[in-house]
Amino acid sequence: MQTPKNLHNLDIKAFAKAQTHLTGDTPVAAFERLAADCSGELTGHVSWVAQGAIDPEQRGKEDVWLHLEAKATVPLTCQRCLHPVPVALLIEQDFRFVADEATALAQDDASDEDLLVLEDSFDLMALIEDELLMGLPLVPMHEACLSERAPTSEEEEAILAEVKPNPFAVLASLKTGRH
Numbered sequence: 001m002q003t004p005k006n007l008h009n010l011d012i013k014a015f016a017k018a019q020t021h022l023t024g025d026t027p028v029a030a031f032e033r034l035a036a037d038c039s040g041e042l043t044g045h046v047s048w049v050a051q052g053a054i055d056p057e058q059r060g061k062e063d064v065w066l067h068l069e070a071k072a073t074v075p076l077t078c079q080r081c082l083h084p085v086p087v088a089l090l091i092e093q094d095f096r097f098v099a100d101e102a103t104a105l106a107q108d109d110a111s112d113e114d115l116l117v118l119e120d121s122f123d124l125m126a127l128i129e130d131e132l133l134m135g136l137p138l139v140p141m142h143e144a145c146l147s148e149r150a151p152t153s154e155e156e157e158a159i160l161a162e163v164k165p166n167p168f169a170v171l172a173s174l175k176t177g178r179h
């Protein structure tokens with residue numbers, strides 16, 4: 001496995017040309033932005049696979065491709081009980097590198113893969129972290145807490161019946177008041 005320094009500073013074109021296959025097991029704590037969203041003890045790892053490839057067929061020139069997979073279970077804060085809840089994240093994404101931002105914008109809608117701008121130095125760890133952050137649930141919650149969250153329609157009716165007096169009962173009490 002390469003040192004973390006290299007993983008933050010890759011020549012992605014050479015990486016793709018050599019069809020490099022890299023795997024790693026990086027502590028969640030090493031991803032600072034991801035760690036900031038976690039609660040409790042950060043003991044887990046992010047397991048990841050990166051595969052480079054060159055596609056000479058498309059558009060008559062060599063396209064630089066990266067296939068990325070990553071998985072991790074991270075402790076987030078349950079938005080109901082505020083205790084840590086383990087959330088499994090799974091990333092599987094293809095990336096194609098293009099010359100500049102304008103090309104990326106122009107081709108983005110027509111592409112299944114994500115487009116990145118080709119630069120001399122590529123930060124693989126930052127991309128893995130970006131993808132994991134995008135995969136985080138907006139409202140993390142325990143399954144049990146989630147099912148407690150919304151009352152069923154029967155429970156709702158019971159609550160409403162307690163709050164709202166029955167109109168016939170009101171009418172009856174008015175009649176009693178007159179006589």
Ligand SMILES: [Zn+2]
Binds near residue numbers: 078080083141
């Ligand atoms: Zn909870």
